[in-house]
Each structure stands twice: as C-alpha cells, then as structure tokens.
Amino acid sequence: MEFSVKSGSPEKQRTACVVVGVYEPRRLTPSAQRIDDLTDGYISSLIRRGDLEGKVGQTLLLHNIDNTLCDRILLVGCGRERDLSFTQYRKIISQSVSTLNDTGSMEAVFYLTELPVKGCNSSQRIRHAIEAAQDSLYRFDQLKSKKDTTRRPLRKIVLTVPNRRDLTDGEQAVREGMAITQGIQLAKDLGNMPGNICTPGYLADRAVTLSKVYSNLSTEILEEAELEKMGMNAFLSVSKGSRQPAKMIVMNFLNGDPADAPICLVGKGVTFDSGGISLKPGAAMDEMKYDMCGAASVLGTINAIAELQLEINVMAVIPTTENMPDGMATKPGDIVTSLSGTTIEILNTDAEGRLILCDALSYCERFNPSVVIDVATLTGACVVALGKHAAGLFSNHSPLCHELINAGKSTGDRVWEMPLWDEYQEQLKSNFADLANIGGKEAGSVTAATFLSAFCKKYHWAHLDIAGVAWKSGNHKGATGRPVSLLTQYVIDQAGDS
Known part of the structure; x- marks a missing residue:
C-alpha cells in the first residue's frame, strides 16, 4: 500500500474516491459539509431520508456526484463527535479501507484525518490511520495453496492535512507509520x-x-x-x-x-x-x-x-x-x-x-x-x-x-x-x-x-x-x-x- 499526504478541498480531488465522515445523529463533518454545500444539499438530503445515521462503521458509497471531480464519495459513520476515541477512529479507518478494497476503488483521498480524536494531534491521526489501514488489509496466506485475490484492490491512500504548512509534519508521520x-x-x-x-x-x-x-x-x-x-x-x-x-x-x-x-x-x-x-x-x-x-x-x-x-x-x-x-x-x-x-x-x-x-x-x-x-x-x-x-x-x-x-x-x-x-x-x-x-x-x-x-x-x-x-x-x-x-x-x- 502506498501512502502520502496533501492539503486541499475535497471537491477538487481527481481520484477514484473521496472519503468523508458523518457524525451521529446525521451531522456532517466539515469536509462532508463542504461537498454538501457545493452539491445543493445532496448529501444532507440522503441523510435526512435515513440512508445513513452516522453510527461508527456505517458506510454509504455514492457515484458521479455533481460539482465534484472524483468518481465516488464514501460516507463513513463516525459516531458522536464528543465520544470519538482512538479505538473508534481505528474502527472507522478499518471499515473505510475494507469497503474501498471490496468495491474497486484503487485509490482514495481520506478526509477522516480531520476528526477530533481524543488525545491525538494531526500527525498521530495520520500514523494511526496507516496502522489501521494496513491491519485491515493484512492476510497471512503464504501457506495456502489457493489464495483469495481482490480483482481491483486498494493500492493508494492520500491522507489530508489542514494546510500546506502541515505537510512536513504529515510526511514525517507517514514515514513513521510506514516503518x-x-x-x-x-x-x-x-x-x-x-x-x-x-x-x-x-x-x-x-x-x-x-x-x-x-x-x-x-x-x-x-x-x-x-x-x-x-x-x-x-x-x-x-x-x-x-x-x-x-x-x-x-x-x-x-x-x-x-x-x-x-x-x-x-x-x-x-x-x-x-x-x-x-x-x-x-x-x-x-x-x-x-x-x-x-x-x-x-x-x-x-x-x-x-x-x-x-x-x-x-x-x-x-x-x-x-x-x-x-x-x-x-x-x-x-x-x-x-x-x-x-x-x-x-x-x-x-x-x-x-x-x-x-x-x-x-x-x-x-x-x-x-x-x-x-x-x-x-x-x-x-x-x-x-x-x-x-x-x-x-x-x-x-x-x-x-x-x-x-x-x-x-x-x-x-x-x-x-x-x-x-x-x-x-x-x-x-x-x-x-x-x-x-x-x-x-x-x-x-x-x-x-x-x-x-x-x-x-x-x-x-x-x-x-x-x-x-x-x-x-x-x-x-x-x-x-x-x-x-x-x-x-x-x-x-x-x-x-
């Protein structure tokens, strides 16, 4: 798996998938709200209809959203914002990665690193995301005669930071997370x-x-x-x-x-x-x-x-x-x-x-x-x-x-x-x-x-x-x-x- 960091708005990402969060009960994270504003309330209308409550680990994959440059948008439930712990954050990342790996998105830009995880700064959230992603994809199949293979596996994850000045710390967090x-x-x-x-x-x-x-x-x-x-x-x-x-x-x-x-x-x-x-x-x-x-x-x-x-x-x-x-x-x-x-x-x-x-x-x-x-x-x-x-x-x-x-x-x-x-x-x-x-x-x-x-x-x-x-x-x-x-x-x- 390849990891990198970048800054930028979600609607400007040319990628197979943009991943944003939804808090419980049915409240958008800042990046999800930005996409919603640019799509005339498309995401909030889906949520009001009951398609996603925002519970930890829920996912909803959307295709061909107007006013965006990405192929897909993955909405991920993040639970209650005030209760967002390290353990929940790892579950959110793991569920996102598993969903993307199973649905043919070979690359994705994650805005989940903006989540306010208790006791974690931006660099720590990046490292935890890398560890959770790699853990969810790990398989020990060296000794199996027939291996399960994914036709279009997830190969690249871009983790976002708030500003360009955060890129240096983010890149160091990626190096540490990968090692x-x-x-x-x-x-x-x-x-x-x-x-x-x-x-x-x-x-x-x-x-x-x-x-x-x-x-x-x-x-x-x-x-x-x-x-x-x-x-x-x-x-x-x-x-x-x-x-x-x-x-x-x-x-x-x-x-x-x-x-x-x-x-x-x-x-x-x-x-x-x-x-x-x-x-x-x-x-x-x-x-x-x-x-x-x-x-x-x-x-x-x-x-x-x-x-x-x-x-x-x-x-x-x-x-x-x-x-x-x-x-x-x-x-x-x-x-x-x-x-x-x-x-x-x-x-x-x-x-x-x-x-x-x-x-x-x-x-x-x-x-x-x-x-x-x-x-x-x-x-x-x-x-x-x-x-x-x-x-x-x-x-x-x-x-x-x-x-x-x-x-x-x-x-x-x-x-x-x-x-x-x-x-x-x-x-x-x-x-x-x-x-x-x-x-x-x-x-x-x-x-x-x-x-x-x-x-x-x-x-x-x-x-x-x-x-x-x-x-x-x-x-x-x-x-x-x-x-x-x-x-x-x-x-x-x-x-x-x-």
Missing part, C-alpha cells in the same frame, strides 16, 4: 508461521537476512556449544528436550554516538511451548506457536527503527528455543546454575520463559546498556489480570516506567503498571537452591517478574508481559504485532531527547 507497520507485519508473519517452519534456526536466519538490508545493523548468532561454555545453563535447560538447537540472536543497530550506551531489547523466542515435562492441556495448544511473539516484536521493532534510521544505538538479544518433552528434557525438581551464578530449582518446566530470559538479561550486562526492556508472552496470570487490552508492565526504574506508559498512550498500544514489591520474593524461596522458578498460584505474573528482577540489579529494567495482547483467538485468530508500535515510539522519543 512501524513494516515492523508490525514482520512480527505478525513470524508469529503466525507454524512451529514446524518457524524454528529457532528460522528466526536466526530472518535476523541475519534483516541485517543485510541495513549497513549499520549487524547480527551474531550464538550456538549451543558457545552458550554452554558461557554458562547459560538456565537457557539450555529448556532446549534439552528439543531436537532443534537453541540459538541466541544478538543484533546491533549503531546509528548514534559511539560513546552512547545502547537501549537493549530482549525478546522471548520459544517457537513452540508444549510445557515440557509439565505438559500443557491439549486444548488450544496450537496457539503455543505464539510463544515467540516477544522475539517477533523485538525483530519488528529493530526493523522499524532501522528503516527510520533513528540516530540512536539499540541492541536486540533474543534467546530462542523450543520447549518439548523428551527423555533428555529437564524434570521438575532439577536444579541449574544460571549465567549469573544464581542456582534455580525448576519446579515447573512450563515456566520456561523466565529461564531463557534470565540468562539473556545477565548477558546484557556486558553492553553497559542505558536501559533493558524485555518482552515476553510470559504468564497466563497476566491475561487473567488485564485481559486482552493492555500488556503488564513491571520496572525497577520509575522514569523508564513512565516513558513506556506515555509511549503506550501515544500509540494506543497500552500497558498497565503492576507491582514489583519485595514481599513477593518470599514466594520464590527454595529449600535447595537460590530461587524457585515459580511462586505458587497467587500473583503469577508478579512472581514471574520478581524472578526476572533478580537478574537485573545492575541496570534500569522493564518487563512487558504481552501474553494477553500478542495474539487473538477464535475466528480472528492471529498475531497482533504488539508491542512493536509502543517500543518503536519509545525509541523515537529517546532518539529525540538525545
């Missing part, structure tokens, strides 16, 4: 790929391929022999039951001052999680291919910031493995020594994400990072706590926590701060090792984060538990690409402050 959606699509594709294809080796290959696109992005792959020599026994305890060798992917994007400490992003990359010896129930186990969505989102974020060529240094550390049952697999009660020297009693092999992450987090110390942010589909408990709307956020540094919250508000990719108090450490005590890898039934997402915090004492750290937001189930099953938008915005903000 972020490119990263989101990569994360979705990786997440949706089945576990028999998306193995640790596959993720490593994709990282190497990505680094070949950008001259200031490099990738190193650490193999099991090297990981064992380094002492990453917690990480390797998870891979023991798999015939797919574990990998540690280390990516280095250097585009800032060489003296500046890097931001380090860590992504959990369990390409299939059976639970190991602590085997999961069979129902919906196919969705455990999504247990590498943390890794996918980190790769997507690296893609986005490399595409934008942000003037900043960012590292990505991705431990990736399968978690499978086998005669060699780790058993409940086994004790391993992590890279940090901390001994861990593995009481449940299905609490494996924290085992691979703890060694990756210790590994990050060698880079002297400014901050470390890990991203993981870590606990079902976080889904119980927050549902599918917000990721859980844990941090040992209040400024970092606030910056991530603000980035989430800006992008709509929201997070919610969870407690990380000393009292929770009691639940992780072991009679036989320094730590247990689970803390019982209570506060499962908190004790998981508390476990990770034991390995992050030498730097500022945040943990995003994305188990509830990384994918959707049911009829719309598929990876969401979250939190690529949040992470990229955070890096954009840091690059702007440096």
Whole structure:
C-alpha cells in the first residue's frame, strides 16, 4: 500500500474516491459539509431520508456526484463527535479501507484525518490511520495453496492535512507509520508461521537476512556449544528436550554516538511451548506457536527503527528455543546454575520463559546498556489480570516506567503498571537452591517478574508481559504485532531527547 499526504478541498480531488465522515445523529463533518454545500444539499438530503445515521462503521458509497471531480464519495459513520476515541477512529479507518478494497476503488483521498480524536494531534491521526489501514488489509496466506485475490484492490491512500504548512509534519508521520507497520507485519508473519517452519534456526536466519538490508545493523548468532561454555545453563535447560538447537540472536543497530550506551531489547523466542515435562492441556495448544511473539516484536521493532534510521544505538538479544518433552528434557525438581551464578530449582518446566530470559538479561550486562526492556508472552496470570487490552508492565526504574506508559498512550498500544514489591520474593524461596522458578498460584505474573528482577540489579529494567495482547483467538485468530508500535515510539522519543 502506498501512502502520502496533501492539503486541499475535497471537491477538487481527481481520484477514484473521496472519503468523508458523518457524525451521529446525521451531522456532517466539515469536509462532508463542504461537498454538501457545493452539491445543493445532496448529501444532507440522503441523510435526512435515513440512508445513513452516522453510527461508527456505517458506510454509504455514492457515484458521479455533481460539482465534484472524483468518481465516488464514501460516507463513513463516525459516531458522536464528543465520544470519538482512538479505538473508534481505528474502527472507522478499518471499515473505510475494507469497503474501498471490496468495491474497486484503487485509490482514495481520506478526509477522516480531520476528526477530533481524543488525545491525538494531526500527525498521530495520520500514523494511526496507516496502522489501521494496513491491519485491515493484512492476510497471512503464504501457506495456502489457493489464495483469495481482490480483482481491483486498494493500492493508494492520500491522507489530508489542514494546510500546506502541515505537510512536513504529515510526511514525517507517514514515514513513521510506514516503518512501524513494516515492523508490525514482520512480527505478525513470524508469529503466525507454524512451529514446524518457524524454528529457532528460522528466526536466526530472518535476523541475519534483516541485517543485510541495513549497513549499520549487524547480527551474531550464538550456538549451543558457545552458550554452554558461557554458562547459560538456565537457557539450555529448556532446549534439552528439543531436537532443534537453541540459538541466541544478538543484533546491533549503531546509528548514534559511539560513546552512547545502547537501549537493549530482549525478546522471548520459544517457537513452540508444549510445557515440557509439565505438559500443557491439549486444548488450544496450537496457539503455543505464539510463544515467540516477544522475539517477533523485538525483530519488528529493530526493523522499524532501522528503516527510520533513528540516530540512536539499540541492541536486540533474543534467546530462542523450543520447549518439548523428551527423555533428555529437564524434570521438575532439577536444579541449574544460571549465567549469573544464581542456582534455580525448576519446579515447573512450563515456566520456561523466565529461564531463557534470565540468562539473556545477565548477558546484557556486558553492553553497559542505558536501559533493558524485555518482552515476553510470559504468564497466563497476566491475561487473567488485564485481559486482552493492555500488556503488564513491571520496572525497577520509575522514569523508564513512565516513558513506556506515555509511549503506550501515544500509540494506543497500552500497558498497565503492576507491582514489583519485595514481599513477593518470599514466594520464590527454595529449600535447595537460590530461587524457585515459580511462586505458587497467587500473583503469577508478579512472581514471574520478581524472578526476572533478580537478574537485573545492575541496570534500569522493564518487563512487558504481552501474553494477553500478542495474539487473538477464535475466528480472528492471529498475531497482533504488539508491542512493536509502543517500543518503536519509545525509541523515537529517546532518539529525540538525545
């Protein structure tokens, strides 16, 4: 899809379609009103007749309207103006794009960016429009023998700004939106790929391929022999039951001052999680291919910031493995020594994400990072706590926590701060090792984060538990690409402050 920005009146647009909004109840947006005035009240007469109420997502496609230069006009319901939220705005854009894609309009000029969305400026509305449009058109059909094709698909969207002086900011918003959606699509594709294809080796290959696109992005792959020599026994305890060798992917994007400490992003990359010896129930186990969505989102974020060529240094550390049952697999009660020297009693092999992450987090110390942010589909408990709307956020540094919250508000990719108090450490005590890898039934997402915090004492750290937001189930099953938008915005903000 091609996106661009321009200013100008709707009636002067020579295009396949002009898209304008109608508020509920039956009230025209400024651009719709302008067309109505020039067509002697044609649109308002249709609305008075009851053809469109203005409810969110309603559409009405008009053809060959007098005194206009476009082939079609699409009226889109926008709900009540005072209630127009980010979520509603995304629905409005998505419905508009789907309608245009199904009706043969290969290009369109959108005046929906004039809508007064709560908390969004013009640039943010442009970015959100691009993300919503790309999301509505996304399909994962690489593995289908017969693909559904649209005969005349929508190929070009022009997003409008109020004045010519707004074009520069609008063009930057398009660049950011395109880069972020490119990263989101990569994360979705990786997440949706089945576990028999998306193995640790596959993720490593994709990282190497990505680094070949950008001259200031490099990738190193650490193999099991090297990981064992380094002492990453917690990480390797998870891979023991798999015939797919574990990998540690280390990516280095250097585009800032060489003296500046890097931001380090860590992504959990369990390409299939059976639970190991602590085997999961069979129902919906196919969705455990999504247990590498943390890794996918980190790769997507690296893609986005490399595409934008942000003037900043960012590292990505991705431990990736399968978690499978086998005669060699780790058993409940086994004790391993992590890279940090901390001994861990593995009481449940299905609490494996924290085992691979703890060694990756210790590994990050060698880079002297400014901050470390890990991203993981870590606990079902976080889904119980927050549902599918917000990721859980844990941090040992209040400024970092606030910056991530603000980035989430800006992008709509929201997070919610969870407690990380000393009292929770009691639940992780072991009679036989320094730590247990689970803390019982209570506060499962908190004790998981508390476990990770034991390995992050030498730097500022945040943990995003994305188990509830990384994918959707049911009829719309598929990876969401979250939190690529949040992470990229955070890096954009840091690059702007440096």
